Amino acid sequence: GAGVSQSPRYKVTKRGQDVALRCDPISGHVSLYWYRQALGQGPEFLTYFNYEAQQDKSGLPNDRFSAERPEGSISTLTIQRTEQRDSAMYRCASAPPLGGEQFFGPGTRLTVL
Amino acid sequence: AQSVTQPDIHITVSEGASLELRCNYSYGATPYLFWYVQSPGQGLQLLLKYFSGDTLVQGIKGFEAEFKRSQSSFNLRKPSVHWSDAAEYFCAVAVKSSGDKLTFGTGTRLAVRP
Numbered sequence: 001g002a003g004v005s006q007s008p009r010y011k012v013t014k015r016g017q018d019v020a021l022r023c024d025p026i027s028g029h030v031s032l033y034w035y036r037q038a039l040g041q042g043p044e045f046l047t048y049f050n051y052e053a054q055q056d057k058s059g060l061p062n063d064r065f066s067a068e069r070p071e072g073s074i075s076t077l078t079i080q081r082t083e084q085r086d087s088a089m090y091r092c093a094s095a096p097p098l099g100g101e102q103f104f105g106p107g108t109r110l111t112v113l
Numbered sequence: 114a115q116s117v118t119q120p121d122i123h124i125t126v127s128e129g130a131s132l133e134l135r136c137n138y139s140y141g142a143t144p145y146l147f148w149y150v151q152s153p154g155q156g157l158q159l160l161l162k163y164f165s166g167d168t169l170v171q172g173i174k175g176f177e178a179e180f181k182r183s184q185s186s187f188n189l190r191k192p193s194v195h196w197s198d199a200a201e202y203f204c205a206v207a208v209k210s211s212g213d214k215l216t217f218g219t220g221t222r223l224a225v226r227p
Contacts, residue, residue: 031213042218042220043203043215045216055212056214093157101162
């Protein structure tokens with residue numbers, strides 16, 4: 001399909017492990033956003049890229065969280081030394097060059113035991 | 114910083130009844146405004162958006178929303194609800210100067226009685 005894809009869809013990990021979440025945006029979309037959604041809450045902004053440049057990382061909770069988009073397409077959100085409080089749905093969205101609507105992927109459900 | 118308030122956590126309506134979901138935002142100027150729907154196990158789907166112009170916006174699935182600047186509101190409406198509309202609805206705002214990053218409300222969960 002032509003939509004935003006994320007992998008894995010589900011990830012269960014043990015506390016202290018590192019995880020990498022992948023987002024493949026819609027072809028031609030310049031902007032890519034990461035959000036985190038806790039149960040019963042709305043998504044919260046983490047970071048975003050224009051092409052390969054990380055424009056804003058003000059929403060990353062701490063330095064265990066990082067993101068990259070080295071070639072301006074696929075992006076990876078990495079969480080080091082995971083903690084139980086990191087358990088959430090992680091959502092990726094992409095937007096076309098003129099901005100406006102963001103198209104969301106299905107999300108990755110992360111569970112830290 | 115902008116914020117979004119959705120005062121109703123849960124709403125239950127009967128099938129065929131009308132629906133209004135409330136959304137208020139806080140921002141100094143007029144932001145971009147959105148309504149998204151999230152069905153169980155699904156991603157977020159855009160229902161409608163307001164950037165400028167006509168304050169009554171039509172969206173998909175028979176939904177509409179009205180921007181009222183004086184009330185800082187962007188309420189979502191549907192004249193006749195279908196059972197398939199049961200889902201969680203999120204209002205969101207974005208500011209162009211902040212890279213269009215979305216600020217979401219906490220959502221309203223809609224249940225539909227047969």
